[in-house]
Amino acid sequence: MKRKLTIISIAVLIGLVFAFTMTKQTTNKPLSVGDEIPEFSLLDQNGDEFMIGDHLGQNAMVIYFYPKDDTPGCTKEACSFRDSFEEFTDRNVQVIGISADSVESHRDFAKKYNLPFTLLADTQNEVRKLFGVKSNLMGLIPGRVTYVIDKSGKVIYIFESQFKATKHISEALQALDNQAAQ
Numbered sequence: 001m002k003r004k005l006t007i008i009s010i011a012v013l014i015g016l017v018f019a020f021t022m023t024k025q026t027t028n029k030p031l032s033v034g035d036e037i038p039e040f041s042l043l044d045q046n047g048d049e050f051m052i053g054d055h056l057g058q059n060a061m062v063i064y065f066y067p068k069d070d071t072p073g074c075t076k077e078a079c080s081f082r083d084s085f086e087e088f089t090d091r092n093v094q095v096i097g098i099s100a101d102s103v104e105s106h107r108d109f110a111k112k113y114n115l116p117f118t119l120l121a122d123t124q125n126e127v128r129k130l131f132g133v134k135s136n137l138m139g140l141i142p143g144r145v146t147y148v149i150d151k152s153g154k155v156i157y158i159f160e161s162q163f164k165a166t167k168h169i170s171e172a173l174q175a176l177d178n179q180a181a182q
Contacts, residue, residue: 030132031147033156037063038130042098042120045106046047048097050120056153059092060179062172064146065133067108067166069101069119077144077165083171085116091176098122100142136162144168148175 031037041051055061064081066074080097081088088095095117101109104120122128125142133143146168148157157175159168 024029028132030134031155031158033155033158036153037105037147037149037155038127040123040127042132043103044121045103045110045119047107048101048172050118052153055094057151059094060151060176061094061096061149062088062131062176063096063098063131063149064133064144064168064172065098065142066144066148067142068099069105073144073163073165074099075113076153078109079113079118080166080169082113082115084173086172088176091173091180093176094118094122098127100125100128146172148172148179150179 031156037052039053040061041049044050044127062081064077064104066077068074068091078097078104081097085095095116096119097117098120100122102123106121109115110119110149120127131147133145134143135151139163143160144162144165145160147155148159156179157172159171159175161167
């Protein structure tokens, strides 16, 4: 009996150590409202280099981080951005989706769902870390966070919800409207 308890105790300890290492984040401090977004460069779904500095000063942006191409929640979110795309372009806002998927995965995802906006391949999660986007569910699922960025590159609104994927669109539009009313 004593030996069985020792084995169970060791197994629990190993499980706790594993869970702790899985939840340990290697992200920067999360961006806050008022912060300037960091400089970054990634490949888009066409394999072209996208440098954020080339787009600052031209228009406002909605940059959304999502877990994975072609999964149920992420597909709903992307299709909702697609369905509301004209509302963003009418406000002179560029929509950018970022995940760790490859250029090829993004290309297929964009083609399959006719996504008219930029998808960036953050395959090493470097930009996710720059923004401080954390993973959820014991570090197993990359976080879902939307940043509304003004023309100068400052964060004006942040919405984070892993499970309310389509709410990211209405929250971003509301933030843009609030900004315009000021």
